[in-house]
Amino acid sequence: xxxxxxxxxxxxxxxxxxxxxxxxxxxxxxxxxxxxxxxxxxxxxxxxxxxxxxxxxxxxxxxxxxxxxxxxxxxxxxxxxxxxxxxxxxxxxxxxxxxxxxxxxxxxxxxxxxxxxxxxxxxxxxxxxxxxxxxxxxxxxxxxxxxxxxxxxxxxxxxxxxxxxxxxxxxxxxxxxxxxxxxxxxxxxxxxxxxxxxxxxxxxxxxxxxxxxxxxxxxxxxxxxxxxxxxxxxxxxxxxxxxxxxxxxxxxxxxxxxxxxxxxxxxxxxxxxxxxxxxxxxxxxxx
Amino acid sequence: xxxxxxxxxxxxxxxxxxxxxxxxxxxxxxxxxxxxxxxxxxxxxxxxxxxxxxxxxxxxxxxxxxxxxxxxxxxxxxxxxxxxxxxxxxxxx
Numbered sequence: 245x246x247x248x249x250x251x252x253x254x255x256x257x258x259x260x261x262x263x264x265x266x267x268x269x270x271x272x273x274x275x276x277x278x279x280x281x282x283x284x285x286x287x288x289x290x291x292x293x294x295x296x297x298x299x300x301x302x303x304x305x306x307x308x309x310x311x312x313x314x315x316x317x318x319x320x321x322x323x324x325x326x327x328x329x330x331x332x333x334x335x336x337x338x339x340x341x342x343x344x345x346x347x348x349x350x351x352x353x354x355x356x357x358x359x360x361x362x363x364x365x366x367x368x369x370x371x372x373x374x375x376x377x378x379x380x381x382x383x384x385x386x387x388x389x390x391x392x393x394x395x396x397x398x399x400x401x402x403x404x405x406x407x408x409x410x411x412x413x414x415x416x417x418x419x420x421x422x423x424x425x426x427x428x429x430x431x432x433x434x435x436x437x438x439x440x441x442x443x444x445x446x447x448x449x450x451x452x453x454x455x456x457x458x459x460x461x462x463x464x465x466x467x468x469x470x471x472x473x474x475x476x477x478x479x480x481x482x483x484x485x486x487x488x489x490x491x492x493x494x495x496x497x498x499x500x501x502x503x504x505x506x507x508x509x510x511x512x513x514x515x516x517x518x519x520x521x522x523x524x525x526x527x528x529x530x531x
Numbered sequence: 532x533x534x535x536x537x538x539x540x541x542x543x544x545x546x547x548x549x550x551x552x553x554x555x556x557x558x559x560x561x562x563x564x565x566x567x568x569x570x571x572x573x574x575x576x577x578x579x580x581x582x583x584x585x586x587x588x589x590x591x592x593x594x595x596x597x598x599x600x601x602x603x604x605x606x607x608x609x610x611x612x613x614x615x616x617x618x619x620x621x622x623x624x
Contacts, residue, residue: 270537273547277538289538294599294606301600512592519589523576 272511278504285498296505306506308481309489316396316485317464320403324460325453327404328411332419333445335412346416349409357406361473364402368474388475392482395475399483402470407460414456418449454525458518465514486510550588557584572624583624587617 279296281289300306331349336342355363370376370387379386388398426444435443468487471477477484477492484492490510494503557580561567567579578586591613598609 273543274537276546277540277543280540280543281538283538287535287538289540291540291542293542297596298599298602301596302602509596512589512596516589516593519585527576 275504275507278500279508282501292501296501297509300502300505300509305489309484309486312484313465313486316399316467317461319400320407320464321457321460323400323404324408324411325457328408328456329415329449329453331408331412332415333441335416337420346413349412352406352409355406357469358473360402360406361470364398365474368398390479392479395479395483399471399474402474403464403467406470407463410459411456414452415449418452419445422448450525454522458521461517461521462514553584557581574624576624578624583621586624587620590616590620
């Protein structure tokens, strides 16, 4: 039987299209316009062609920020996705404690980013912060304000604390949707705990984990507020990720052309990684 | 409506007009031959015409960026390579 086509549905999408045009497409077009020009303010622009892209692509500063960004994203994904799945597996499936766990898991997600940064700043201070003081008291030299490794550990811990819950909630939703019949069949077949996870739970969580991965990738790839409040991009430039560098260039130094070129490259990379991941995860699935 | 704040140049306007022409052209193509002509290409992906346009545009952007990073010569050569790449995508991917 052939599909019924009703093109009138497209008119229903028009309001969304208009909103997206105003809040995303028009600003993006403006960024493209800025990326080929230079300005000294007062809305006066000078055409520069591909100069900013050429400069950014060969800039040591950009490549370092990009390297730090990818490293950070890879570390937090490698921690948050398995940890989130492990916590979701350990949570009770029903009853009073299931609700308690869900509320507890939702709590970090409710805290605004700047508050998380400020909280962790105080928490990790080596002289008065509970975490910083405890670590130093244990004989480990830790000071995130002047040691790059301590700063990285703190930023990663903060992100894991803030966002693992999202992966937990998504993985938990995926687990809840698995029919009991699968577990009963596995039990009858004498499947091991690992086999149940590998052949029932993991495949059934594939879609929610894809969403979790994409959300965490995109969010961590454009992380700004938390490390900015916690370390300000320091010590030195060691925690200056792409977005912090971009804001420094655009608002701190008012290099609009260079910052616009960086934004576009940043956008293209995000688009590419998301497309690759989505395409290869959904490969063979019914679209 | 004053669009001066968007800092338009004729070069960027041309760029967006070309993208818009692509989208309108793809819509007309779809209207003339509905279904998106899905196929299984050499990358092992199931693609429609829209997917192939997306892959062509995204790939072209990266070809230009790589060209600017390596800087081996005039930028129009990267555009010619991108057109060749897009044709290859529409033929085989």
